[in-house]
Amino acid sequence: MKRYEVIIVGAGPSGLSAAIEAAQSGLQVVVFDENGRPGGQLFKQIHKFFGSKEHQAKIRGVRIGENLLAQAKELGVKVILNATVLGIYKNKEVSVLIEKEVQNYKADAVIIATGAAENMIPFEGWTLPGVMGAGAAQTMMNIQGVRPGSKILMVGSGNVGLVVSYQLMQAGCKVEAIIDAAPRIGGYGVHASKVARTGVPFYTSYTVLEAKGNATDGSVSSAVIAKVDERFKPIPGTQIELDVDTICIAVGLSPMSQLADNAGCEMTFAPTKGGNVPVLTQDGETSIKGIFCAGDVGGIEEASSAMIQGKIAATAIAQELGYIDHDTFEEKKSIYADSLLKLRAGMFAPGSKGKVIDKTDEGYTISKSILTHGYLAESELSDFPALDTSGGEHIVIECTQNIPCDPCQSACPQGCIIVGDNITLLPKLSKEKKCTGCGLCVGVCSGQAIFLVNDSYADGYGTVGLPYEFLPYPKAGTIGKALDRSGREICDATVVEVRANKVMDKTAMLVMKVPLAQIGSARFFQPIGLESLEGVS
Amino acid sequence: MSTLRIEKHPIIEEYYKGPLVHFRYDGKDAEGYAGESVAAALRAMGVRIHRYTTKEHRPRGVFCAIGRCTDCVMVVNGIPNVRTCITPLEEGMIVQTQYGLEVGEGK
Known part of the structure; x- marks a missing residue:
């Protein structure tokens, strides 16, 4: 029987983060994954993540996956693929099916990071x-x-x-x-x-x-x-x-908690967590000492929090096995716990599930049109003071719900955008600082909610700069239609430029010229002759 | 080679796949890329039916695409119940629609 100090089941965001943290503390660790490739579901997440810098906000999931793999490799973490864990026993023995053969492993601690399945x-x-x-x-x-x-x-x-x-x-x-x-x-x-x-x-x-x-x-x-x-x-x-x-x-996910259940961990049915989940301590330990759970298996959240949970479990194990002292553990844990708390705040937090929230933390009335039609109604715009389109070239931030996210704040070289330490608060525009029209925030915002408007572009015309992630990028001078927030054609539009750079990571800013009266409404560009968007050339 | 393949994507620079390989699908010559899933190669050819159920002969295809649901199983190299969504395509593979647990007549 092969021995490791820590066995991790699942090489997704949580399992890999746990493995990295454990290896950094000096623990000998192995990760099993039933798939042919590591990364869990991270590599298909090609959108930018939310949160703060510490949560790798504004980075696409696929790149976070690449970074995790590179880090794990550098630390010499052993990841065994095509390896299906069949059972975990109370004494931390693990049976794994590898190439049609059942092998048995033993560890001092096990982290179950098996994720979730679609409902x-x-x-x-x-x-x-x-x-x-x-x-x-x-x-x-x-x-x-x-x-x-x-x-x-x-x-x-x-x-x-x-x-x-x-x-x-x-x-x-x-x-x-x-x-x-x-x-x-x-x-x-x-x-x-x-x-x-x-x-x-x-x-x-x-x-x-x-x-x-x-x-x-x-x-x-x-x-x-x-x-x-x-x-x-x-x-x-x-x-x-x-x-x-x-x-x-896409009707939700259920934790894949069968391994914990079969191992004899105490389970509970928690609808807000997505189903049958193991009862966990703050560190993610199950009712069986030395068996931990991290990520969606313990309750459905998202990859960002799964990564932190993996780190917390690994830190707890490192202390238990004597690789880090109590003070180091407490210090690390408090940083991770704080980081997790930031993600678990706001209108969509796990604790807010099922609640009807009418007002933002700032006291603004939440757009009913967004909740039913998916877009802000023009009649609701005046409820949000940051959406004024007059006064030269500047940004409007159509971010109207409290979600944990703040990359816009650090994206602005001028310091125009203020979120503050509470990252679920809506971004505000500074009264003193002046927007230079660089468009970085337009490309950086994970929610694609920032627009650069200019009401003094030319006589009778203004421009709208919008985030654009479709191919082909239209050339300057391309004529098309401007669509409003609901996707309705409202006027002709001409592309002025398409700006993209490394920081914006493939979110371009498309600037279009529209009649001045439409700069508060025009929010998307559709080239003429394209009935639907083409991602394929 | 197929209109279903994504040739240019605004975010993804390249897909992880090997060289062009040849395989047999229900007795016909077919091609795809080494290392992509058998299901992806079939999808790119426009194939959606992978098998018919035993009792009611209902068609089934790709459902979860990550090897959990077993809806996409086919007879691959003579072995039934192979999950095509997680089986990498190889040169010379013989892929057949599964009827119940077997290969259908004339396939």
Whole structure:
């Protein structure tokens, strides 16, 4: 039987972070992962993460994954792939299936970092080819480079549904609609807005009734959706048939906690955590001493908090095994705990699940239009003082919900943007500092919520600079249509320039010229002749 | 080679895949890239049906794409129940639609 000081199950964000932390403390560690490639789901997360610098905010998930792997490699962490852990025993013995052979390992401590699996909802035709998890679509397009379909219905408007919808468009698919049985959009308003402004309609209080198959091979050829009442029952006569070939399901995740359960750890059913989860101490230790859980397996959150949880578990083990002293442990733990606390704040925090929040921490009324249609209504703009478009070239920050994020603050070389230490507060514009129109914040904002407006560009015309992550970048002089926040065409627009640099990491700032009266409304550019966005050349 | 393959992406510079390889799909010549999943190679060819269920003969295809659900299993190199979404494509592979637990007639 092979021995290690720490065995980690799962080489995703949490497991790799735990392995790195453990190895840095001098522990001998091995990581098992059933997949052929490490990184868990990080490599398909091509969007920029939220949080603060310490949480690697504004960095795309895929790059965070690359960094974690490089760090693990440098520290000599052993990652064994295609290795399925079959069971964990109370004495910290672990049975692993490697190449059709069961091998047994023993450790002083085990960290279970197995993550989560996608939830599904059954409906007529849900087993037809063409119905798939939103994560499955993400794997097909972002890892394999193959589009899962051409015309998509997204079921579920949580962050997964919103982010994957945007990524489907980046891959060249058309998202026909995003529906949610709940009366409100579940994910961040900024994620919803960046999809809505391209023209994707949201249907809240709608469910999917049926997937219909085509005559050729029986795969999906349309989807029937219907409005639901307060008790989620479909209302007769409200059916709409959508012409789609793919239905993506994004209705939440469930912790993959079976290994902890089988090991005999005390379990609890916690709906706010996504299901059956082990009872954990603050350090992530289960009821069995020396068996820890980190990441989504202990309760659904996101990759940023999973990484910190992995570090906390590894730090606790390092102390227990005598690699770090008590003071070092307390010091590290308090830094990590503080970091975790910052991510768990705001309107979408795990503790706010199921609550209806009407006001921001600042006392502003939360946009109802964002919650139901995915975009700020023009009538709501005056509720947010930072959205004034008059007064020369300057930015407007359409960030109207308290979410943990602050890269805009450090992006501005002039110090124009103030968030402060409480990173869930809405960014404010400094009264003293002057915007130079550099556009860095436009490209850096993970929510794509910052626009550079200029009301003194030319006689009767202004410009709007907007974040743009689609190919091809239109050349200066390209004529097209300006779309408003809802994706409706409102006027002609001419591209003035497309600015991109390394800091903005593939989020370009597209500057378009529009009639002055429209600079408060025009928020997206669509080249003429392109009915839908093309990610493919 | 296929309109379903993403040739240029605004964020992803390149996909991890090896050289072009040849394989057989239901008795026909097919091609894809070494190291990509068998499911991805089939998807790029427009294939969506991977198998038919035993009792009700219902079509199934890729559902989870990460090796959990087993909906995408096919007969690969004569072995049934191979999860095509996590099986890397290799030169000369023989991939067949699975009917129940077997290869269908004429495939």
